[in-house]
Amino acid sequence: MDRKIATIQDVARTAGVSTATVSRTLSKPSVVAPATREAVQSAIAETGYRVNATASNLRRQRTGSVIVLVPNLANPFFSQILAGLSSVLTPAQYGLLVADTQSGPDPDERLAHYLTSGQADGLILLDGTLSPEVLRTPGRPPVVMACEWMGSDLPSVTVENARGAEMAVDHLAGLGHRAIGHVTGPRGNVLTETRLEGFTRGLAARGLPLREDWVLEGDFTMDSGAAAARAFLRMADRPSALFLSSDEMAVGFMGVVQAAGLRVPQDVSVVGFDNIEMAQHLTPRLTTIRQPRTRIGESAAELLLGLIDTAALTGPSDVIEVEFIARGSAAPPPSDRNLG
Amino acid sequence: MDRKIATIQDVARTAGVSTATVSRTLSKPSVVAPATREAVQSAIAETGYRVNATASNLRRQRTGSVIVLVPNLANPFFSQILAGLSSVLTPAQYGLLVADTQSGPDPDERLAHYLTSGQADGLILLDGTLSPEVLRTPGRPPVVMACEWMGSDLPSVTVENARGAEMAVDHLAGLGHRAIGHVTGPRGNVLTETRLEGFTRGLAARGLPLREDWVLEGDFTMDSGAAAARAFLRMADRPSALFLSSDEMAVGFMGVVQAAGLRVPQDVSVVGFDNIEMAQHLTPRLTTIRQPRTRIGESAAELLLGLIDTAALTGPSDVIEVEFIARGSAAPPPSDRNLG
DNA sequence: CTGAAAGCGCTAACAT
DNA sequence: ATGTTAGCGCTTTCAG
Numbered sequence: 233m234d235r236k237i238a239t240i241q242d243v244a245r246t247a248g249v250s251t252a253t254v255s256r257t258l259s260k261p262s263v264v265a266p267a268t269r270e271a272v273q274s275a276i277a278e279t280g281y282r283v284n285a286t287a288s289n290l291r292r293q294r295t296g297s298v299i300v301l302v303p304n305l306a307n308p309f310f311s312q313i314l315a316g317l318s319s320v321l322t323p324a325q326y327g328l329l330v331a332d333t334q335s336g337p338d339p340d341e342r343l344a345h346y347l348t349s350g351q352a353d354g355l356i357l358l359d360g361t362l363s364p365e366v367l368r369t370p371g372r373p374p375v376v377m378a379c380e381w382m383g384s385d386l387p388s389v390t391v392e393n394a395r396g397a398e399m400a401v402d403h404l405a406g407l408g409h410r411a412i413g414h415v416t417g418p419r420g421n422v423l424t425e426t427r428l429e430g431f432t433r434g435l436a437a438r439g440l441p442l443r444e445d446w447v448l449e450g451d452f453t454m455d456s457g458a459a460a461a462r463a464f465l466r467m468a469d470r471p472s473a474l475f476l477s478s479d480e481m482a483v484g485f486m487g488v489v490q491a492a493g494l495r496v497p498q499d500v501s502v503v504g505f506d507n508i509e510m511a512q513h514l515t516p517r518l519t520t521i522r523q524p525r526t527r528i529g530e531s532a533a534e535l536l537l538g539l540i541d542t543a544a545l546t547g548p549s550d551v552i553e554v555e556f557i558a559r560g561s562a563a564p565p566p567s568d569r570n571l572g
Numbered sequence: 573m574d575r576k577i578a579t580i581q582d583v584a585r586t587a588g589v590s591t592a593t594v595s596r597t598l599s600k601p602s603v604v605a606p607a608t609r610e611a612v613q614s615a616i617a618e619t620g621y622r623v624n625a626t627a628s629n630l631r632r633q634r635t636g637s638v639i640v641l642v643p644n645l646a647n648p649f650f651s652q653i654l655a656g657l658s659s660v661l662t663p664a665q666y667g668l669l670v671a672d673t674q675s676g677p678d679p680d681e682r683l684a685h686y687l688t689s690g691q692a693d694g695l696i697l698l699d700g701t702l703s704p705e706v707l708r709t710p711g712r713p714p715v716v717m718a719c720e721w722m723g724s725d726l727p728s729v730t731v732e733n734a735r736g737a738e739m740a741v742d743h744l745a746g747l748g749h750r751a752i753g754h755v756t757g758p759r760g761n762v763l764t765e766t767r768l769e770g771f772t773r774g775l776a777a778r779g780l781p782l783r784e785d786w787v788l789e790g791d792f793t794m795d796s797g798a799a800a801a802r803a804f805l806r807m808a809d810r811p812s813a814l815f816l817s818s819d820e821m822a823v824g825f826m827g828v829v830q831a832a833g834l835r836v837p838q839d840v841s842v843v844g845f846d847n848i849e850m851a852q853h854l855t856p857r858l859t860t861i862r863q864p865r866t867r868i869g870e871s872a873a874e875l876l877l878g879l880i881d882t883a884a885l886t887g888p889s890d891v892i893e894v895e896f897i898a899r900g901s902a903a904p905p906p907s908d909r910n911l912g
Numbered sequence: 913c914t915g916a917a918a919g920c921g922c923t924a925a926c927a928t
Numbered sequence: 929a930t931g932t933t934a935g936c937g938c939t940t941t942c943a944g
Contacts, residue, residue, distance in 0.1 A: 236711065237690065237711045239920095239921060239922085240921065240922060240923095241921080241922095249930075249931085250930065250931045250932075251921090251922075251923090251931090252923075252924080252930070252931060252932080252933095253929085253930060253931075255922070255923055255924085256923095256924095256929095256930085259923085263929075263930095264929070264930080265929060265930085268929080268930080280688075280710070282688050282689060282690060283921085283922075284630075284690055284920085284921050284922070285635075285689065285690060285691050286626055286629045286630045286635060286690070286920085286921080286922090287630050287920070287921030287922040287923090287936090288921075288922055288923075289626050289922090289936095290624075290626045290627050290630050290920090290921080290922075290936050290937070290938090291921080291922045291923045291924085291935085291936050292922085292923070292924095292936085293936070295625075295626060297667075297669065304655070305651060305652075305654050305655035305658055306651055306652045306655035306866065307651065308648025308651045310651065311645060311646055311647065311648045311650065311651045312645075312646045314645050314646075314670065315644070315645035315646035315672060315675075318645055318670065318671065318672045318675065319672070319675055322671065322672065322675065322676070327637075327669045327671075327691065328669060328670050328671070329637065329667045329668060329669055329670075330654065330658065330668050330669075330670055331658065331662065331667075331668070332655060332658045332659070332662065335655075335658065335659055335662065336662070348620075348622050349622060349625065350577065350622060350624055350625060350626070351625050351667065370620075371576060371577045454849060454850065454853040457853075458853065483850060483853050484853050486855075487853045487854060487855050487857075490855045491855055509794060510794065510823060510850060513794045513797075513798065513823050513824050513827040514827060515826075515827050515830045515831055515855075517827075526646065579936095579937060579938085580937065580938065580939095581937080589914075589915085590914065590915045590916075591915090591937090591938075591939090592914070592915060592916080592917095592939080592940075593913090593914060593915075595938070595939055595940085596913095596914085596939090596940095599939080603913075604913070604914080605913060605914085608913080608914080623937085623938075624936085624937050624938070626936085626937080626938090627920090627936070627937030627938040627939090628937075628938055628939075629920095629938090630920050630921070630922090630936090630937080630938075631919080631920050631937080631938045631939045631940085632920085632938085632939070632940095633920070
């Protein structure tokens with residue numbers, strides 16, 4: 233019973249047909265006669281045959297899988313994107329190979345490796361720090377960026393980062409804040425820069441000043457948000473509200489600020505970016521910008537499948553909308569309440 | 573320049589040797605003469621040759637990849653495990669295919685599919701709810717469980733869940749608590765049951781009563797922790813401390829309880845399980861049990877590679893130690909302070 | 913130390 | 929509607 237795994241030959245033999253017929257029964261059942269089709273199917277059932285994907289792929293000159301290059305797999309930020317990718321690739325019969333770019337020494341080299349390794353029919357890059365030149369590989373598979381990447385004309389899925397930042401400023405300004413600070417991601421990062429740009433534009437639109445000393449650099453982590461809070465607490469002249477470029481930083485920020493005896497939002501208003509699950513469980517609940525990460529993954533996978541199907545290296549891009557979510561961490565500034 | 577991708581034939585031709593020699597140069601360089609070796613190497617460089625993994629795999633009767641079955645990819649719980657897996661599989665030249673079990677209709681069928689699909693040299697299961705019978709597939713690849721699974725003798729990587737729960741109780745009892753409640757995960761889940769068992773044992777060891785009405789059912793999510801908090805608030809006779817089976821639930825719990833005006837730990841002590849990154853950024857910082865998830869992934873990958881290398885279906889298992897982390901969310905009960 | 917040759921299991925022309 | 933056949937690109941005996 234548990235002999236070796238059956239091959240297409242075994243099925244052909246037991247069904248009394250040729251291997252071609254077995255293959256056809258599997259791929260285009262309509263072109264084989266009903267009688268033979270049934271014979272083949274029962275032979276398949278009898279032998280427990282499963283097609284050998286490797287052989288099939290070799291013959292068809294494809295791999296049946298897609299590689300997603302993640303900068304840092306340990307970062308939960310990416311899990312929802314992976315879920316989105318998986319939800320469209322699996323039904324389309326593609327495997328999802330994940331690779332961590334930054335675990336090795338040279339991320340660019342890793343990218344080059346996967347680009348030329350022929351291990352996948354397409355790549356999805358979540359890492360915006362890779363150098364564009366690597367993509368000049370001849371005969372490379374199609375690539376979709378699932379994040380912003382300056383100076384690249386690859387098909388991509390991006391989020392309205394600048395607009396989200398503007399919405400945050402707008403909300404705070406609408407509440408009466410005129411002294412608004414910002415905690416950025418790491419400088420040079422595309423998300424950082426686009427959100428900073430939106431922040432700046434939002435201030436300008438409301439005629440508010442951009443105070444350089446109120447713009448603190450973080451790196452999207454809770455730790456850096458906590459550090460920003462300590463810097464904030466040391467300021468002689470503090471902003472009444474802060475927009476932080478990630479919810480994680482907002483969590484770290486609020487933790488330190490509350491530990492120091494300040495109240496959010498009574499003493500300082502806080503707006504984050506992302507709408508991580510935790511945002512609605514904090515005290516106070518975090519006002520933030522939602523970016524639908526599952527959607528990012530789905531869209532990236534759809535774009536890539538489009539490229540693969542049409543054997544193209546370029547194609548449409550997609551921009552994912554963000555949504556402002558007002559919760560309890562932003563309120564009118566203290567001065568307004570005093571006046572009231 | 574950007575002709576088609578070079579094959580081993582092209583390299584053989586430009587180097588003036590046979591394909592066998594090219595293959596040997598790549599796999600066992602020591603057995604080819606230095607002169608030929610160099611000729612082959614420069615031919616490889618010249619042609620930009622990359623071995624076709626599919627063809628190689630077909631010939632060698634392997635796939636070069638490992639499938640990890642994740643119950644829910646969107647759950648960030650798994651991202652660190654994936655990082656651990658990747659960090660050992662990648663250097664070992666194995667691809668990491670991820671598949672979401674619960675996205676489709678029938679998880680068991682998905683497992684059966686991957687077990688027989690021949691798409692991987694081994695499987696890693698993170699889903700403890702799959703039925704053991706599926707594993708009776710003849711000719712299946714080796715499987716490692718990276719979570720507890722009742723009634724299975726597969727090689728596995730498990731965490732000292734019961735012991736972690738005992739440590740939590742012990743800490744609370746040591747602080748003077750005699751009224752300790754528990755919020756479980758979903759009943760039937762192995763993590764839930766083992767932690768509940770540890771909780772019960774811990775109480776017994778300290779001679780404390782197990783009050784059924786102080787044991788609330790959750791499902792590991794923040795939402796369920798919040799729900800547990802509402803139930804807690806409605807209690808006429810409340811425990812002075814709670815051990816929650818996940819940090820997420822502790823976050824949800826503390827949010828609601830604090831919003832209701834109770835102070836943690838002054839009015840109620842809280843201990844979680846996991847040590848998620850956020851634990852140290854909460855106010856107060858969360859006392860919890862650390863389970864090293866990256867280590868779980870690394871260990872699972874190592875065990876699986878061992879099985880693959882020895883062509884075995886059974887092998888050693890690994891138990892990962894947990895660590896108690898005392899922070900600010902647990903303190904002596906109010907009664908003790910009154911007495912003090 | 914190197915080459916010739918036989919497939920791995922499958923698919924897709926091309927015949928019939 | 930079905931069978932025959934020629935590989936996909938590679939590794940690995942087996943000879944030399």
